[in-house]
C-alpha cells in the first residue's frame with residue numbers, strides 16, 4: 001500500500017443546508033457543489049472544495065453527509081454526536097481491487113465489496129478499529145474524463 005492523495009474528509013451533519021451556510025459564511029468556502037442523494041450508500045452528499053497547493057480549488061474536499069431515511073449507522077453516529085462531526089477520511093488508490101487485497105492480507109476488515117461512491121468510482125471502507133480509530137474510505141482515482 002502506498003499512501004495516496006487525501007481525496008476528502010467526511011463530515012456527518014444533521015443538516016446539509018445548515019452546514020452549507022457554515023462553510024460559506026464562517027469558513028469562506030467559495031465553491032460548494034450541489035447536494036445530491038446517493039441512495040446506494042444511504043446518504044445525501046455535498047462537496048465543499050478547498051484550494052490545492054497552487055491556489056486552485058482542486059484540493060482535498062469536505063464531504064458533508066446527511067443520512068437518508070433508513071440509514072442506521074449515520075443516524076447512530078448523529079445520536080452520539082448530535083451537532084455532527086468528523087466521520088471518515090478518504091484516500092485515493094490507482095486500483096481498488098489491488099488495495100482491497102493488500103488491506104485484507106494485513107488482516108484489516110474491509111466492510112463489504114467495492115461499490116460506486118460519490119465521485120462515480122469504486123470505493124470501500126476499512127473498519128475504524130483496525131485503522132487506529134479512523135474510519136477509512138479507499139477510493140479509486142477517477143481516470144481523466146471519468147467520474148465527477
Ligand SMILES: C[C@@H](C(=O)O)C(=O)SCCNC(=O)CCNC(=O)[C@H](O)C(C)(C)COP(=O)(O)OP(=O)(O)OC[C@H]1O[C@@H](n2cnc3c(N)ncnc32)[C@H](O)[C@@H]1OP(=O)(O)O
Nearest residue numbers: 010038041043073087111117118119123125128133134135
Ligand atoms: C458517499 C460515500 C463516498 O464518499 O463516496 C461515503 O463516504 S458514505 C459514508 C457513510 N458510509 C459508511 O460509513 C459505510 C461504512 N461504515 C460502516 O460500515 C459502519 O458505520 C461501521 C464503521 C462498521 C460502524 O458500524 P456501526 O455504525 O454499527 O457502529 P458501532 O456503533 O457498532 O461502532 C463499532 C465501533 O466503531 C466505532 N466507530 C463507529 N463509527 C465510527 C467513525 N465514523 N469513526 C471512528 N470510529 C467509529 C465505534 O466507536 C465502535 O467502537 P468500539 O468497538 O471501540 O466501541
Ligand SMILES: [Co+2]
Nearest residue numbers: 010063090137
Ligand atoms: Co466519503
